Amino acid sequence: GEADLDDVVHSFEDTRLSVLGGGEDVPDTDGVLGSDALPPLLEKLRGRNDLVLVEAPPLLTVAEAARLAVRTDGVLMTIRHDHTSVDEVDQAAAVLDFGGTPVLGVVLSMVPRSEGSAPSYGYRRSRGAAWERPRTVPHHRSASGT
Numbered sequence: 001g002e003a004d005l006d007d008v009v010h011s012f013e014d015t016r017l018s019v020l021g022g023g024e025d026v027p028d029t030d031g032v033l034g035s036d037a038l039p040p041l042l043e044k045l046r047g048r049n050d051l052v053l054v055e056a057p058p059l060l061t062v063a064e065a066a067r068l069a070v071r072t073d074g075v076l077m078t079i080r081h082d083h084t085s086v087d088e089v090d091q092a093a094a095v096l097d098f099g100g101t102p103v104l105g106v107v108l109s110m111v112p113r114s115e116g117s118a119p120s121y122g123y124r125r126s127r128g129a130a131w132e133r134p135r136t137v138p139h140h141r142s143a144s145g146t
Contacts, residue, residue, distance in 0.1 A: 005045075016050075018049065034064050034067055060092055070101055073104075075103050076103075076104050078106075079109070
């Protein structure tokens with residue numbers, strides 16, 4: 001679009017968080033992710049922020065996701081529990097490696113709760129206040145499963 005960045009970036013009061021929403025669904029992601037306007041936008045956002053996160057479509061199903069990845073400083077790969085195969089993870093890592101894009105971390109999503117775990121974890125918004133941690137933090141199992 002042709003909007004001024006200051007008009008479309010939403011800043012949250014009393015925080016340093018700003019969000020630039022994606023707007024409406026676009027049937028042609030190639031036109032957006034492959035746009036010549038994207039690199040200057042990313043550079044402008046980098047100049048105004050400590051960290052820029054870009055949500056992208058799945059790497060193996062949308063070719064433009066790989067083109068976007070090489071324009072970033074790295075990828076936080078999301079892997080869906082009981083859905084994404086080890087082979088798919090290996091393929092995605094190979095695509096990123098080929099493009100010289102480092103994997104900064106991995107998020108395992110949709111993990112079912114174990115018996116006795118807390119019903120939720122995250123942040124909440126109090127009336128008129130900035131985002132804050134819940135007062136109680138549930139116990140999490142270690143990476144080794146203990």
